[in-house]
Amino acid sequence: MPEGHTVHRIAHRFTRDLVGREVAVSSPQGRFAAGARRLDGQRLVRASAVGKQLFCTFDSGDVLRVHLGLYGAWDFYGTVSGIGDGDTSGSMGAPRLRRAVRMGEDEREQPSAEGGLLAHFPPDPVGQVRVRLATDDTVADLRGPSACEVLDPDAARAAVDRLGPDPATASDVAAAGEVVVDRLTGRSVAVGQLLMDQSVVAGIGNIYRAELLFRARLDPHTPGRQVPRELARALWEDWAVLLADGIRTGVMLTREDLDDEGRVAAVIDPTLRHWVYGRGGEPCRVCGTPVVVEEMAARKLYLCPSCQR
DNA sequence: TTGTCATGCATAC
DNA sequence: TATGCCTGACAAG
Numbered sequence: 001m002p003e004g005h006t007v008h009r010i011a012h013r014f015t016r017d018l019v020g021r022e023v024a025v026s027s028p029q030g031r032f033a034a035g036a037r038r039l040d041g042q043r044l045v046r047a048s049a050v051g052k053q054l055f056c057t058f059d060s061g062d063v064l065r066v067h068l069g070l071y072g073a074w075d076f077y078g079t080v081s082g083i084g085d086g087d088t089s090g091s092m093g094a095p096r097l098r099r100a101v102r103m104g105e106d107e108r109e110q111p112s113a114e115g116g117l118l119a120h121f122p123p124d125p126v127g128q129v130r131v132r133l134a135t136d137d138t139v140a141d142l143r144g145p146s147a148c149e150v151l152d153p154d155a156a157r158a159a160v161d162r163l164g165p166d167p168a169t170a171s172d173v174a175a176a177g178e179v180v181v182d183r184l185t186g187r188s189v190a191v192g193q194l195l196m197d198q199s200v201v202a203g204i205g206n207i208y209r210a211e212l213l214f215r216a217r218l219d220p221h222t223p224g225r226q227v228p229r230e231l232a233r234a235l236w237e238d239w240a241v242l243l244a245d246g247i248r249t250g251v252m253l254t255r256e257d258l259d260d261e262g263r264v265a266a267v268i269d270p271t272l273r274h275w276v277y278g279r280g281g282e283p284c285r286v287c288g289t290p291v292v293v294e295e296m297a298a299r300k301l302y303l304c305p306s307c308q309r
Numbered sequence: 310t311t312g313t314c315a316t317g318c319a320t321a322c
Numbered sequence: 323t324a325t326g327c328c329t330g331a332c333a334a335g
Contacts, residue, residue, distance in 0.1 A: 070316075146317065252316080321324085321325080
């Protein structure tokens with residue numbers, strides 16, 4: 001269940017393991033058979049994330065667009081040396097085959113009885129694999145996406161253009177921020193809804209939405225028009241900070257009040273990671289007022305009614 | 310074991 | 323506003 005940071009990490013993984021190589025593309029599940037045939041055997045030229053979407057460009061100019069939705073995930077398999085992670089120890093002799101690292105709904109290595117090593121390679125697909133991208137020593141399996149399609153270059157450009165700026169992708173972060181400020185402050189829609197609107201700003205999901213608004217001490221119901229430009233700019237800048245941190249660590253840790261020890265504890269215990277998200281009824285970490293949960297545009301919204309006014 | 314919910318969003322009504 | 327995607331974590335029994 002990814003927000004923007006996860007998709008950027010996946011793009012980095014693609015860049016490291018698959019970009020520049022010819023890729024065998026298949027659809028074990030069958031639902032992407034035609035798209036797989038179109039891409040099969042081509043060289044992957046580039047992989048990039050914009051917001052929550054992954055764009056993989058192939059030699060022909062065709063682009064694979066993937067959106068993981070609520071529970072999509074990529075499972076990566078590969079040799080120890082091929083998988084890297086900076087640790088290639090123990091890879092002498094015959095390649096040792098490592099089990100999946102999942103990126104999407106929950107990022108971690110899959111446990112296995114063989115101490116993390118595969119019996120054979122390539123591995124059998126697990127579950128409904130919509131698309132498999134494979135080289136001699138790397139396999140990436142996509143499961144449960146809400147979108148998986150091949151676009152020509154024009155259509156791919158149009159898909160990117162429908163998205164608002166992404167601070168991890170923008171060539172000029174300050175200029176991109178002004179675009180976001182315009183869009184946030186130009187409408188009467190609640191700022192809590194605007195932050196989740198991917199055409200306003202890309203990559204923010206329900207957790208980052210709740211946490212950004214708390215960190216700004218801003219009431220989510222405030223109409224965009226009533227948000228001062230300076231505050232809208234601060235939201236964008238804070239999003240850039242949280243996103244960069246999420247990309248670096250793989251963890252959505254949104255509390256800036258923790259010391260090193262506290263951060264380590266929060267990585268282990270998810271209930272310590274956030275100010276308000278998922279804490280309905282629990283005391284606000286700042287003022288003790290019970291955190292409120294309500295529905296906004298069919299999503300759960302968490303806020304402190306005392307701090308965020 | 311079964312049921313519910315979830316970090317998203319396009320589509321249909 | 324409801325549904326589907328098709329999965330995994332967790333709570334309840």
